[in-house]
Amino acid sequence: MDKQIIFEDEQIRVIFLKGSSEELIFSFGDLITRAKGLNINAEKSLHKFNFNVIGIMPKQKSWFPESSILAMLDSIQAVIAPFTKRIAYGGSMGAYAAIKYSNVFNVQRVVAMVPQYSINPDDVEDTRYNMFYQPELNGNMKVKPEDVSADCEYIIIFDPYYAADRVHVEHLKPVLPHAHLLHLPYTDHDAIAVLASSELVHDFLLHPFEDSYFYKKMRQVKKNSKFYYRKVIENLLPRHRSALGHILKTNALALDGQFFDAKQKQVLLRELFSNKQVDQQDLAKLGIEVNMPQEKRNLLQDRFGHGLVFNIISQKVESYAKGAIALNHKFLIPIYAKGNGLVQINWNDQPYLVTMNDRQMMKLLELHDDLSIGMHPLIMKKYADYYVISYKALNLSTDEFGAVDFIESLDEYSKFISQPEKA
Known part of the structure; x- marks a missing residue:
């Protein structure tokens, strides 16, 4: 795998993964996938299809400050100049950057999973991320009309029932009236984990946009995602108790014992017992082992x-x-x-x-x-x-x-x- 660091400062590390594609992918990391060695966000999926990739990995929780991005862009012109087909990809903090710098990078498509509009508390109140706002680095960080392009195709994936992310999308809508919005209900902020699939990443990047096609592909990936069922169970339990039994009976889950933490297991068991839905097979699907004491008869x-x-x-x-x-x-x-x-x-x-x-x-x-x-x-x-x-x-x-x-x-x-x- 041919990789090298082509830019670095205190805030970001930029790695070029050489491939054979006509397209150049700008892949932005997030709070979890920060700079570590030569690792790139979604590297496994991108390398599988031999994409040329510019991996922009955050070293700090600083939301890709504009000063670092402009310095990077000036430094890597020779690397990116040969590529006229450009696509930006990222989730959360990385999704924000993919949208924010889409015009600067001259990309034709942006794939943004659960993006932010801004973490400035004056722009959006978001208790998850407002604490990371730094005026000296992020002073003018909200996504503005001049940051985006009417000629660029924007695909935004989010959970419409998760208020914390929905508020950012509502702020983005006036700036991106032509954006394609794909709904991923009951997953909260975990779209990236739920939709982890090399084939789906490939389609997000290259396949012509069509709602029905992408929803079909997303359903196929969700059905094989243990993480998806975990999030759905967490979200449905407070509102639709009977749904848990239906999920267990109609899906061949095989979760491991570490899939749910102790608190989640307690909630699940309480709901199962309250609704008299539980049997050992159901518990096994949830990764909950039952070591029944053998009655000495x-x-x-x-x-x-x-x-x-x-x-x-x-x-x-x-x-x-x-x-x-x-x-x-x-x-x-x-x-x-x-x-x-x-x-x-x-x-x-x-x-x-x-x-x-x-x-x-x-x-x-x-x-x-x-x-x-x-x-x-x-x-x-x-x-x-x-x-x-x-x-x-x-x-x-x-x-x-x-x-x-x-x-x-x-x-x-x-x-x-x-x-x-x-x-």
């Missing part, structure tokens, strides 16, 4: 090696071999060892008490329902080496065929041991 086993269950069909407590329980898990609901307390089962994700009357007729009861007359919950008692299930003064006992009886004594047939379910 121990089956009560009788002296014949059978597991104690509640048979939904017979409405009885019985014992079965583990293989039979596994094959008939919809009907044979295991009774797990859970310490001292009432005997419960979990059926269709709903907890039930197992109750019985003096005629040994059993019935399941939802936890908050009232007991019928004569019905009493079975009691699970935990001893040092075994469990016992009791009804009043009687203890549950099993035989080798899995039948259950309640007896007054406490023998080996009424003692149950705790065994891991998968043992």
Whole structure:
């Protein structure tokens, strides 16, 4: 890659990337992509198509002062003179410069993503950038009619719902009445990250302007942009809660665990849980791992090696071999060892008490329902080496065929041991 610094002062560094194109691209950096070595804004995309590029990279947060740009222009005339086809490209601070100096550079097209009109608080109140305004460097910085050209084509991409950027575009409209405005809703100030695509950069620079064409290309890029979905989710949640569920169900997202910060994850989870939209697959799409603690479930086993269950069909407590329980898990609901307390089962994700009357007729009861007359919950008692299930003064006992009886004594047939379910 043939690159060299062709101008530098305290404010900017200018790098020439030699290519094979007829066009010369002026690529302006932004607050994030400031001067670092020989790096150029959008270098990967521009180099892919062998563009000749003048990379103008800011060294300070000073919005490309006019004094530096004019000094640069005087210094690099020999490099840029052979190129009659010129295009300016940039985002945010770089987009401002691409517009502001379009006439000076004699460009035929400007591609400006979320540009500023000015950071002078007397021109535009913008708490994001007013702090960087320096009268000695930016004294007359707003975009004026003499800065632009009616013969130049201006393409401005911005989020019409993001007030902080929209105010700059509204100030630019009277100066650029012929500008093409492309809307990128719900992305705030992050158009550059959302539309990161070499093919789209190429089209922005060279393809004849047509609204429908560019919106189609932008949609294609957005669909493959994780960053886009992040911004949409952030923006839609406060206003359209159901939209999150729709996004998750209809898009094959695969975000990594660092995609959302802790605060964003908290907001997402709150909305998902509030709307009962969440499942583990949805969380995985959002890059949220769920390390569910594995419940230690121990089956009560009788002296014949059978597991104690509640048979939904017979409405009885019985014992079965583990293989039979596994094959008939919809009907044979295991009774797990859970310490001292009432005997419960979990059926269709709903907890039930197992109750019985003096005629040994059993019935399941939802936890908050009232007991019928004569019905009493079975009691699970935990001893040092075994469990016992009791009804009043009687203890549950099993035989080798899995039948259950309640007896007054406490023998080996009424003692149950705790065994891991998968043992």
